[in-house]
Amino acid sequence: MSFSSIPAAATRAAGATDEAAEFEIEPGTVVDRRTRRWYGVTVFALLALGVGVLTREPGLLLTSAFGIAFAGYGQFTSPPPVEVSVERSISDDAPDTDDTVAVTVTVRNESDRTMPDLRLVDGVPPKMTVVEGSPRVATALRPGQETTFTYSLRARRGRHEFEPTTVLARDASGATERRGTVDAPDTVGCEASLPSQSVAFPLRSQTTRHTGRFPADTGGPGVEFYATREYRPGDPLNRVDWNRTARTGDLTTVQYRVERSVSVVLVVDARQAAYAAPAPQGRTALDAAVDAAGHAYVSLTDAGHDVGLTALSPTDCWLSPGNGDEHRVRAREFLSTEPALSPSGPDAETNLYAAVQRIRRRAPTDAQIVVFSPLTDDHVAGAAIRLDANGHRTTVISPDPTADDSAGHRLAGVRRSLRLADLRQRDIPVVDWDGTEPFPHALVRWDGGSR
Template sequence: MNLRQILIAVGVGLFGLSVLEFLQPGAVPLPDSDILLTGLGGLALLYTLSVALNRRRQGLDRVETPDVELTRAPDVPGTDLAETLEGFPGTGITDGDESRSVRHELGEVAAAVLTGYKGVDPDEASKQVAAGTWTDDETAASFLAEDELTVSQRIRALFGRYRRHARNRTVTAIAGLTGVETGEDGDESDDEVTLHDEIDETGTVGRTRGADDRSPRTERQTHHWTGVSAVVLLCVGLGLLLSEQAVLLAGVVAVGYAAYARATPQGTVELSASRSLSDTDPEPGDELSVTVTVTNNGGFCPDLRLVDGVPGSLAVTDGSPRRGATLRAGESITFSYSVTARPGTHEFGPVLVVARNLANSGEQELLVDAATTITAVPAPRPVRESIPLRQQPTQYAGRAPTDTGGEGVEFHTVREYHPGDSMSRIDWNRRARTGELTTVEFRRERATRVVLMVDVRPEAYVGHSPGAANAVERSIDAAQRLFPTLLDEGHLVGIGTFGTAETFLPPDTGTSHRQRGRDLLATDPVLNADVESDSHERYWLSRLRQQLPANTQLLVFSPVVDARVVRILRRLEAYDYPTTVISPDPTTTATPSCRLMRARRRLLLTELRQTGIPVFDWAPETPIEEILKQEARTV
């Protein structure tokens, strides 16, 4: 028997005795003292205070529901200054290095940018930073300069604002060295650069995918009615102190609600759910109607709060995937909403149900399974531009011009006639003019072996705004466009990824290969732009190299925001895989830190170009054709 049961037993017993005393005064030996009664009132008030304070600390509990309507937001690179500084090319800044101040690190970064982008000698760069001659911005220059702070700066530094302001100015000035300008939407408030990421609180990262790690069924108290016991105590206390009958009796109402909250059972909830789609195999961009039916297989459920498990990759365009419902036994409810299909495979999650009892005092949270999958494979839309490949002929006939003469279209050289040369290639004009027999050589056209590589490492899941497509999605989309084009041009085309060696389609040609490639890009789980591949596969690069045939060139899609991808690309280039990079730009100019991230990416791209790797910088909202039209810039 625990304390609670003892309290209840004594309480109920005393209650009975008191009622008896009411009916027949003097029947029970209870003390008869007004002072005692007043004292009790005070005690009740004190207890009220303790209950109220307790409640303040606890607050109400409720299940948080995820923002299923929204697509998962990609990380915006450079939101966190510390992250931007970490591993900045040309510096030795590493993760979690606490020994150096941000100011010191910024100094290193400024010198690295001067060296890498402006071509200044490293010693000279350090001198410029120390002397403050590297920028026109005096605040930034003096922030990094080694000389003493002026008196006014010292005073302002005491207030903390100055350092922050100066730091932002410095970050902007460093980014400005690479030509990164303040964006139009860039509000120059000082609070913009923070050392810690704040976007998670405004964005929906974590909330949308919250359903993944919920256990199938949990029960809890909502503490909805907890405050009512404080009201009971308050009424009793005040009523006794003031000897006011109405006050004391008002407490009875509160007692009623407290009993209601206690007495209402949690109830058992037995539900089943099904989901139907207007089309399970849509084209990307199609609007799909999703109809969800939830049936009550148990007893009466007064309060069901339903949230459908819309995939994080699909946005709800019309209607709501949420519903409040009251279901009698055997009753079911149907609701529908629309989503727009995006390329790839999307799995619907279970329906999240929050069931409350009638009094709102208990809450159950359950996940009702209803598995549905849609696969949207985009129709082939080859790009009309020719794709700038690097020269690397194979023995197969194709359309990529080579440096050797032979059959073809484009004039290459004229050479002496060899017996056996085709009559059509003899230069008859020259024969008529000089009597010499010569043969015209054309540029021999040959096929090339190309592997489209999509960067799916976690670093690549970045986008320029929380509402936009991330770099992986843009890469897959571009690969989907280029794959048929390259095949049309007669190349042998394969598909691979940066980050795992599991997904690999060896270069080949033909109709069935074309279909295989299209399906792979659309449906392979690794190439799913919505789910960050959490497999940190080790040695994928060496395994990839074993799979890559010799004489293959690579067309790599990567946002290039980390130094590691540059090392990988340089190594592949060195292993004799001529590489071309098409880089979706995920950076923005919204905050100083984001601008520094853009400068950092420019530095990385420059580094790539210096190794002889052609790089196409692909700005958001620009069609891929526009990018291919431009000459690949190499430094």
């Protein structure tokens, strides 16, 4: 994309120019600012002039004349027009999570003037991290000349749009700088990939009417021994315990543990509080929860259960419990592109009571609930208790976003531990998970078992 400078009103008053400072510039406009590069020379020249007049020293008067000439040169020059084109080449615009994406930026001087001091900062998507190289470049370009620089980003789940490139041009004296933006729209879409292998995911025992692969606390047809009872007319002959009949003369029928399928709703905490991370550039609890939800979905559907997805967020979202290849595609899209699970976080507050009520209305009456939340406050813990009390057997998966580098962070960790203990005392299973380790490892270590 190209951009031609259109100076915005008059040049602003002189002020300090910090190259690291950031200020918003409307697209299609430029802002001229005076630097303080020659302020020291001006002060020295005036001081030398004053002292030279008082002392009548020709050397000081000559020195002041040179200083005033240099300072005047800086005042009467202007920066070149910011007429540049920016083209961005992306190695992979649909990477997998945590892949490295190489970005190559080509900048060309489209004006008829030399740019002696040109500086650019590419508009890196806010939620992507630079892992190699730099999105900044400083160069000089003659008319029609171009330069190229490359840097690498780490892909994160979601759809990421590049922001406009910031351009800064100075004249040869460096006394005035001109800032503008170049709109070069590009997008990187990173879909969450569901794991290829399932792991044993703990569910709580219950009785449903649908046959599946989850052991229920009832006897009947199956493969695992459950109990024996007195023979009743009509019992299949292949379920009679003939060995016992031969010993005692009494007819008894063998019962096996019935396997039932379960409807499960996976609930991801996507409130603003769930975007906590142990470090400024660390993985957020929301990203860890989405990863864990993907593992849980694959494991539970492979076991024959119907699984749905939703989120606790200001944005209403719902994927009804289901199974099969088509449903799996919809689940992957949900975890990848659902606005409620955006990596940038919501701007509005979440009405948690209304969100829980929506889940209760939509979920099957016998559905189990699995809540994925860092439990950074009491609200979600209370919601899990209410869901469990209303007949939805609830399990909590909690990625730990706390750190121990300060007293405040350690206190937050203690409070979170107390919430976990309170849930366990209420017989709600909790998986306390360090979000930096693979989620299947946390399930293997968990000694809570199925309830």
